Amino acid sequence: MFDDVDDDLVSRAILRIAQQTRYLAPWTALPLASASIAVADMLQNLTGHTVHDVYFPFVRFSVLHAMRVSLAWAAMTRGRKSVGLFADLFGFLVIAWGGGTLVSLLLGNPPAWLISPVPWLVYVAVYLVTIPTRLASVISSAPSLPLGLVLSLVDGMTRGVSVASMPALTESSPKTAGSWLAPVVLGAIATCGGGWIAQTLGLARESWAMGRPSVLGGGVWNTLDVWAALIAGVAYSTLNGHYPALRKVRPLVAEALPDDLEITPGVARAVAVLIFAGLFAARTLAVYFQPAAKVAEQRIQAKAASLPSKAAALSEKIKADVTPIKAQTPEPETPRRSTRSSRAETPSTTSGTPAPGEDTPSKPRKRRAKKKATS
Numbered sequence: 001m002f003d004d005v006d007d008d009l010v011s012r013a014i015l016r017i018a019q020q021t022r023y024l025a026p027w028t029a030l031p032l033a034s035a036s037i038a039v040a041d042m043l044q045n046l047t048g049h050t051v052h053d054v055y056f057p058f059v060r061f062s063v064l065h066a067m068r069v070s071l072a073w074a075a076m077t078r079g080r081k082s083v084g085l086f087a088d089l090f091g092f093l094v095i096a097w098g099g100g101t102l103v104s105l106l107l108g109n110p111p112a113w114l115i116s117p118v119p120w121l122v123y124v125a126v127y128l129v130t131i132p133t134r135l136a137s138v139i140s141s142a143p144s145l146p147l148g149l150v151l152s153l154v155d156g157m158t159r160g161v162s163v164a165s166m167p168a169l170t171e172s173s174p175k176t177a178g179s180w181l182a183p184v185v186l187g188a189i190a191t192c193g194g195g196w197i198a199q200t201l202g203l204a205r206e207s208w209a210m211g212r213p214s215v216l217g218g219g220v221w222n223t224l225d226v227w228a229a230l231i232a233g234v235a236y237s238t239l240n241g242h243y244p245a246l247r248k249v250r251p252l253v254a255e256a257l258p259d260d261l262e263i264t265p266g267v268a269r270a271v272a273v274l275i276f277a278g279l280f281a282a283r284t285l286a287v288y289f290q291p292a293a294k295v296a297e298q299r300i301q302a303k304a305a306s307l308p309s310k311a312a313a314l315s316e317k318i319k320a321d322v323t324p325i326k327a328q329t330p331e332p333e334t335p336r337r338s339t340r341s342s343r344a345e346t347p348s349t350t351s352g353t354p355a356p357g358e359d360t361p362s363k364p365r366k367r368r369a370k371k372k373a374t375s
Helices: 003-023 032-048 059-075 085-107 117-130 133-138 144-164 166-171 182-200 224-240 250-255 265-289 290-322 337-345 362-374
Strands: none
Touching: 032 059, 032 133, 032 144, 032 265, 059 085, 059 117, 059 133, 059 144, 085 117, 085 166, 085 182, 117 133, 144 182, 144 224, 144 265, 166 182, 166 224, 182 265, 224 250, 224 265
16 A cells, blocks of 8 residues: 555656656757657668678668768777787677677677677678778868767767667567666667777787776766766666666656657667767767866876776887896906005015026025035
8 A cells, every 4th residue: 555655656656756857847848759769760771771781781770880980980990009900809809799799798799790690791891991002091180060960960869779679689688678777788788898898908008008097087977978978878778668667757857858759769879879979979079178288187187097908018118128137147356466565575675486597596605505516
């Protein structure tokens, strides 16, 4: 009985908050309905059609994601010396597949690149077209503000689709079935895991060394990728209406949406995409228009954070290059005698050896013996 009363009070409170929020922020005045429908149609086209039925029969969405990863990898490795094709390709693939691989390992499933050759064909082909040819670097050198806004939409689509695919994966596992928290957390891991692995291992540097992911540095914008994924995951799971625990929150989200917008799984995925895109666009604008002093301070902090790993890599390189020198015991030195003392001891009176031209003590005796014999 008391549980029913508590549930009724919570539902009424949520509805009241939703109504007040709608009055304070009239979402119906925004073109959210048309934008959601347009994004839903775009995602349906990207995920349901191939690039070309004959020459490149692969889904357009995977090619779009590979292109976005190539731009990110080109920006991460800008100014770095060449490290070889295979080492560079390995870092690119870690960025692309790292998050999905972590999710598969947590759920006890094999990753997609292990059971199908399609990811290898698509991502390796896009890498060879964009990275060695410097095409990705040329695109990344475009004006930062327009490029950042366009990439915000692309990031929103790629990450929104990834977050929307998590509930189906968690429901297939008996350990996570029925839990709304599992797809939300796994969505953040899937969208950010590749970058975390690359930053931890230092794959974008000339010599790999352990480092710290930027998300651990704190700050609103540094952690945006994580909490944006959490918000988008909760919004999608709520609008999808699959989890009973989130049905109390659904009126809050539904009241914030236009009345003429029919909530379908495609529209729910489009709402997650718009949440990502809006937050990423806000970060782009905030970083672009922030004072130059803050930008310089952030660059100094990022450089200072990378110094320990660079120093460790340099010390390891020095240890590998320098050959050990065997320690030799020094020989005892004989004391040197001064020239004055040696000169003072050279006269025949002090030495047993006569000077040149002098008679030895035995010569006078022989001469006296001869004189006696002759006499």
